[in-house]
Amino acid sequence: MSSPTTAPTVPDATARNWASDKLFLGMSFWEYAKSLATPGNFLAGLIMAIGLPLLAYRFIFGLGAATNLSQTNPWGIWIGFDLLSGVALAAGGYTLATSVYIFGLEKYHAVVRPAVLTGFLGYLFAVLGLAADLGRPWNLPVPIVYSFGGPSVMFEIAWCVVLYLTVLFMEFLPPIFEWLGWPKARLWAVRMTIGLTVFGVMLSTLHQSSLGALFLMAPTKLHPLWYSPFIPAYFFISSIAAGLSMVIVESALSHRAFQHRADHHTDVDGIALGLARGASIVLFAYFFVKLQGIADGGRWALLSTPYGYWFLVEMLGFILLPSMLFAYGARHSHVRLVRWTAAWTVLGIVVNRLNVSVIAMNWNVPDRYIPSFMEVWISITLVTLGVSTFRWIVNRMPVLKAHPEYPESSSH
């Protein structure tokens, strides 16, 4: 739902023009308000109209009232889906920025901005999901400001996520300044690109892998097929596949949904095929590193148990299969296949993160966790908020198409 952040009072004509131009897509406030009455916005509004009060309910009555978390299962889908999956799927930002700005793969320049925006919003709403999950979210600054848990993996993640959220925001400053019409500020922001990209890769390497390293502390609780000393490597490698797949999915959807805002010269199909080639290789490597973990730990016998079957579904169905399909689709220029495979891979990453954090966690105790209705609805609400914010920005700022005054920003 593309609602403006405020309904400003407009004292004079200049301000009215500015608001109309920047916020209301060139319409007057009332025209704009009427234009919001679409089925999509209605659905988004409905989800939020229920979800936001549920969020308030969670903070007033506590986690016990809103969630199915327990003493045995302290982490649920707000960690497994909102945080772990959200951060993995937001990896397109660093993946694409590195490909274009560091490796010089100009072909993908047109999708860097949407990838960075998806990354920023992915992290932002992952952090908001985390704030819902934390018992005392207002203490979030404690480990940043004065009480440092140095030996904690979680401490490293907190620092990296705070810094990387800032980096992503700064990486997205050029389109914001182009939108505001501030050329000097824009130039200053553009000059930071390489430095920010390098810093972003450093931070992403650290926290994407460390989100996996969190589970190293639970050797007796996580099922041995998923527990491995290599789990940080699994998380990092799969985040690259997640980022690439997410960019394929997101660019296909945006260029369909925002036709009037998109650049029709952008070779969306060619980009998808190129990214598919990369994703295929990364998934193949991921498959073999996971296989090595099984061999290394001597876990073969566990494959013929119910958890083993589910593990094989993940390994063969969500890793090896999409790797093959990406390769086939890229070789035969089968764009539709590539896009469906990308969507399947995105689902596979979510399955993996839920396996590690929820499904294969505490597999050996009777007290099992199934998310409550409120947990699910609040997660859906956060996704809806993320998509709505993405729409609001894409409809206003030069994301899918270069600003007419700065044509080079998406061509080289």
Add this chain to the structure above:
Amino acid sequence: MKLNRRTFFKVAGTAGAAALAPARTASAATSAEVLDAGRRGVLVDTTKCIGCRACEAACSETNRLSGPAMPDDAAVFGSLRKTDTTSFTVVNRVTPATPERFVKQQCMHCLEPACASACLARALDKTPMGPVVYHKDRCLGCRYCMVACPFDVPKYEYDKALPYVTKCTFCADRQAKGESPACTSVCPTGALTFGNRNELLDIARERLYAKGSPYVRHIYGENEVGGTSWMYITDIPIEKLGLPTDVGSYAYSSLTQASLAAVPFVLTLWPPLLMGIYSFSKRRDAVAAHGSDTQEEADHV
């Protein structure tokens, strides 16, 4: 095109700023203190426990807890109870009869606690004398301590809007005043012995290796998870105590050591590597744009 000075300084500055992030040690900050001979502990001799649950009552009184419920013994010992937010210690009957054996459970106060090395804000912290204490003002409520603790000790106040993590404190404030923990001070049979951990180990070994000793020759907690302040000896198989036997004899902080040790390498190796690739790709583009002369030159470089 060469990597120019300005770009170099920008990147160097970024890397430098990252390297200034608070230094971390891969092992828990307390590892040197583990060897401290002044460390306190408790020896639980299950052959002496009669299941009177005076320790439970004393714990609740000292910590002003509402639990545990105190119905008759038959009702209490019919099931295996767990500690929770209103009872920091519970005594369970782990064998039905002959011998009837009871096991007290509470925080083990590990020498290198998983919870403390998991905590990002040092809300859970190991004190030199033994107790693992909770600074509630620092806690974010992420519950990673609960995931990390192999004994499932930290319990969360899910029913509260302003929740805290709760667990046995080893009566750290009583210890600071020179008193013994509440539970150990009321034990009528000598099943709980509070004292210097090293001396407790000697006492335990004396009992285990005395002539005709009925004890199983294993001190639970001597080496488990790298050693715990609370230690158990018994005359029934260790697996029957209701304490986890799959936890290993290494400190849990060692599990994430390799991962954390990689941090400085990422911070120092990524920038030059990426900038190298960057200048290479820049040059490749420049060569492609300027034709064959430069191409040959490029091949020699």
